[in-house]
Amino acid sequence: MTAEAPPVVAVDKEEQVSAPRPRVRAWLSRHPLAAYAIRRLGLYVVELWGALTIAFFFFRLMPGDPINTLIQSLQQNYIYNQQASAEIIARYQHEFGLEGNLLSQYLRYMDRLVLHGDLGPSLINYPTPAQDVILRALPWTIGLLGISAVLSWVIGIVVGAIAGWRRGKAGSAIITNLSIALAHVPFFFVALILVYVFAYTLGWLPARSAYDSSISPGLSADFIGSVLKYGLLPGLSIVGIGAMGWILSTRMLMVPVLGEDYLVYAEAKGLKPWRILTRYALRNCYLPQVTAFGISLGFIFNGNVLVEQLFNYPGLGTTLVTAIQQLDFNTILGVTNVAIFSVLTAVLLLDLLLPLLDPRVKYWK
Amino acid sequence: MRILNAVLRTVRNSGRLATGLVILAVMVLLALLSPLIVQWIGGGTDPIEVAAYEKWLVPSGDHVLGTDQFGRDVLAMVLSALSVSLQIGAIAGVISTVVGVVVAFVAGYKGGWIDNVLSTFTGILLVIPTFPLLIALSAYAKNVSLFQVGVMISIFSWPFAAKTIRSQVLSLRSRPYVDLARVSKARDLEIITTELLPNLLPFIGVGFASSALGAIFGLVGLEVIGLGPGGVIDLGQIIFNAINTGALTLGAWPMFVVPIVLLTLLFAALNMINIGLEEVYNPRLRGVAGE
Amino acid sequence: MSEETVLEVSGLEVVYSTSKGDVKAVEELDLSVRRGEILGIAGESGSGKSTLAVALLRLLKPPGKVTAGSAIFHRKGGSPVDLLKVRGEELRVLRWSALSYLPQGSMNSLNPVMRVEDQFKDVILEHAPERKETLADLIARLLDQVGLEPRVARMYPHELSGGMKQRVLMAICVALEPDLVIADEPTTALDVTIQRVILQSLADLRHDFGVTLMVISHDMGVHAQLADRVAVMYEGRLVEVGDVHQIFKDPQHDYTRQLIDSIPRLGRRAS
Numbered sequence: 030m031t032a033e034a035p036p037v038v039a040v041d042k043e044e045q046v047s048a049p050r051p052r053v054r055a056w057l058s059r060h061p062l063a064a065y066a067i068r069r070l071g072l073y074v075v076e077l078w079g080a081l082t083i084a085f086f087f088f089r090l091m092p093g094d095p096i097n098t099l100i101q102s103l104q105q106n107y108i109y110n111q112q113a114s115a116e117i118i119a120r121y122q123h124e125f126g127l128e129g130n131l132l133s134q135y136l137r138y139m140d141r142l143v144l145h146g147d148l149g150p151s152l153i154n155y156p157t158p159a160q161d162v163i164l165r166a167l168p169w170t171i172g173l174l175g176i177s178a179v180l181s182w183v184i185g186i187v188v189g190a191i192a193g194w195r196r197g198k199a200g201s202a203i204i205t206n207l208s209i210a211l212a213h214v215p216f217f218f219v220a221l222i223l224v225y226v227f228a229y230t231l232g233w234l235p236a237r238s239a240y241d242s243s244i245s246p247g248l249s250a251d252f253i254g255s256v257l258k259y260g261l262l263p264g265l266s267i268v269g270i271g272a273m274g275w276i277l278s279t280r281m282l283m284v285p286v287l288g289e290d291y292l293v294y295a296e297a298k299g300l301k302p303w304r305i306l307t308r309y310a311l312r313n314c315y316l317p318q319v320t321a322f323g324i325s326l327g328f329i330f331n332g333n334v335l336v337e338q339l340f341n342y343p344g345l346g347t348t349l350v351t352a353i354q355q356l357d358f359n360t361i362l363g364v365t366n367v368a369i370f371s372v373l374t375a376v377l378l379l380d381l382l383l384p385l386l387d388p389r390v391k392y393w394k
Numbered sequence: 395m396r397i398l399n400a401v402l403r404t405v406r407n408s409g410r411l412a413t414g415l416v417i418l419a420v421m422v423l424l425a426l427l428s429p430l431i432v433q434w435i436g437g438g439t440d441p442i443e444v445a446a447y448e449k450w451l452v453p454s455g456d457h458v459l460g461t462d463q464f465g466r467d468v469l470a471m472v473l474s475a476l477s478v479s480l481q482i483g484a485i486a487g488v489i490s491t492v493v494g495v496v497v498a499f500v501a502g503y504k505g506g507w508i509d510n511v512l513s514t515f516t517g518i519l520l521v522i523p524t525f526p527l528l529i530a531l532s533a534y535a536k537n538v539s540l541f542q543v544g545v546m547i548s549i550f551s552w553p554f555a556a557k558t559i560r561s562q563v564l565s566l567r568s569r570p571y572v573d574l575a576r577v578s579k580a581r582d583l584e585i586i587t588t589e590l591l592p593n594l595l596p597f598i599g600v601g602f603a604s605s606a607l608g609a610i611f612g613l614v615g616l617e618v619i620g621l622g623p624g625g626v627i628d629l630g631q632i633i634f635n636a637i638n639t640g641a642l643t644l645g646a647w648p649m650f651v652v653p654i655v656l657l658t659l660l661f662a663a664l665n666m667i668n669i670g671l672e673e674v675y676n677p678r679l680r681g682v683a684g685e
Numbered sequence: 686m687s688e689e690t691v692l693e694v695s696g697l698e699v700v701y702s703t704s705k706g707d708v709k710a711v712e713e714l715d716l717s718v719r720r721g722e723i724l725g726i727a728g729e730s731g732s733g734k735s736t737l738a739v740a741l742l743r744l745l746k747p748p749g750k751v752t753a754g755s756a757i758f759h760r761k762g763g764s765p766v767d768l769l770k771v772r773g774e775e776l777r778v779l780r781w782s783a784l785s786y787l788p789q790g791s792m793n794s795l796n797p798v799m800r801v802e803d804q805f806k807d808v809i810l811e812h813a814p815e816r817k818e819t820l821a822d823l824i825a826r827l828l829d830q831v832g833l834e835p836r837v838a839r840m841y842p843h844e845l846s847g848g849m850k851q852r853v854l855m856a857i858c859v860a861l862e863p864d865l866v867i868a869d870e871p872t873t874a875l876d877v878t879i880q881r882v883i884l885q886s887l888a889d890l891r892h893d894f895g896v897t898l899m900v901i902s903h904d905m906g907v908h909a910q911l912a913d914r915v916a917v918m919y920e921g922r923l924v925e926v927g928d929v930h931q932i933f934k935d936p937q938h939d940y941t942r943q944l945i946d947s948i949p950r951l952g953r954r955a956s
Contacts, residue, residue, distance in 0.1 A: 075514065076514065079518050083518065083519075088530065209662065209665055209669055210666070213662075214657075214658050217615070217618060218657070222651070290793040291793055291796045293744055294786070296744060297781070299777045299778065299782075313797065327520075331523050334525055334526070335615055335618055349526055350529070350619050353530060353621070361526060361529075365523070376521060
């Protein structure tokens, strides 16, 4: 009897420990969408952490560490006043988070960034914190890039769907070949041509800045009109090329769907062609494009940097280029982080939206 | 000979692939011959030398595309720059493709946690905007050679190749003949080289074309904001000069229109090769992107 | 069964053009369908019976082409039209309200991202917008007719079994009480018990709605159970048409005999 007692206790303990897990499992299997959301959120956290970490070490391990370069140049400036220079350098090192070894720098950096949203001081506008510099630029980029990205997605899907629908017709072939030729051209090229034609040759539209500086910013009709007028050329160059890629991919998704039985059936039903196109063909091929939209944002951001720079648009892209010219490490890293955060968050939100849009996919698998 | 026949058959099957290859071939030929053409344009002197001619000459019989702010012949400059751009594309394309193939094979063939880690990493690099990282890298690496720039750009363009190839490895891995090979031959490397690689060649081509495209784009981007490698002139730098010297306002359109047209043609050719290869070798897509 | 004809096909010829010249899929075909009957079209695969259906439904896609013949269609309360000649809007209006289609259930004929009720709704509202008020009742009644519960209306196609999908398709095809339903292999790829249920439902539909059915099937068993008359096709030609009893008892053509012999029977060993 006594010999058998201990195992019983042990089994009891184990059951106590493992009891909540099956319960959680059971709950998750009853709520597959919640399970999907939790898993997706977990992946998001991992991706975000990974990307922020890659960015941090990328900058710290780069040949000729930018901050040390900066400090060296400061040291040279203060060469005549040894004592003052030592103090100032210590202060800089503290402010830029350069004390201690790489690991403790990393931990401190993540602590500041994640818990306080603090990116450290910027150099462009020292001692304004980098996050303030970025927040000032952010609305412009969100406005320009956000609207252009959505517009090119919508236009691309509509035109691509029609091009797929009317495959074999001359117009469709022209659009398809044009898209193949232009889909990978940098936005910036189009921007240059547009500026040359509409701003310099014809003089119809402004070539620089985001609004007329004689109008004071505010919610007035004048100001909004001016913002739209100044945003037209940069927006057009992003939409013009961006849409090409979507036209091509939508057409590629569309053509196999057109051969599906349910399209033949819809035709036999005698539905109006537009209805067949939208409710039957497009409804079955636009879902991959929702995910693709999120993934494309990073790419669009890349192209947007050059467009903003060309138009001197006061957004993140211009901030980034200015920061690089001044070796403003915190601002560069900050812009990168904001871009990473926005893109990953957009992808997450779209992925969480998908189950609501698509009745077929079993997301818990 | 067999390979040549296969290539010819492939090209004959896709007008789009053929067009892309012809455009690319013409550009490569132009680039290869560019030293000779440049010499011929100069007629004894170096037409790309600073102050070789008068500044800002408009296009004429002597200077088909005019001259720039330093009195250099724009046509000669564009041709040598084309050769530089193609070199960058080739260097970065090869490096990214090799890295991409290795990562794709390890991830796709081994599967399991290795695949998870590698795919997540590739996914992160694909989704996040990497251009700021590239800009930053080049800002602190000013005095580098063309080859080093190629390496730098490859850091960010290999995921494109890896993604394309991995999905193909995954689909090939489950084919019966690979299973058969796995039963009869034990070594992974042998299976990879004899069974998988030949079937993947077209997709490796796609990976190469897309990363070359990304690399040329990347370098143009760097040049346009004035952060390119020193000492060499590529097409992006000519565009950068055109913007910064006011060629737009002066009406010296050849300085930016010609490089843009050449690069657009190059991007178009690479994309046609991409889509052409996919059409021919991906039965699911056959005729999908068709005329 | 009246002697009134719904459809009169004469001299129909359909070709598929290939790189090696034209291939005739249907040749010199004459056939009439009487109002209220179930006409079976039998034949092996490749005999042209599906091409016939697709051509009559005007769903033939290139490289297929109708090269000769006419198909005069007599609608209730409408002038006769040649099915092979109507175009555009006239054809679209004719569809479903007069001529509907029952595809093979194993095919993806239901739109995967639309609820079943919406797939009823779009076709009914397209051709009979005046039924908007009574739509929900109508759908429930149609589903009940084929033995499905009303809650099926709220489901998506992927939530239905093969037999249920086939029954939904049957309910949709009679929704507007068409003059003629063309059913293409309605029981193929379903398991045997479901096949029986579907055949029974088809027979019930004829009984309740008085629809005229043209049933295409390679399975002589289906024709034996369901059809009033059977037309046998072989290599694109009609080799025999007749009353179902006559066809089975006294087949005139060798090929028909072979088809009948291919039905497995109890107590006979396969040779």
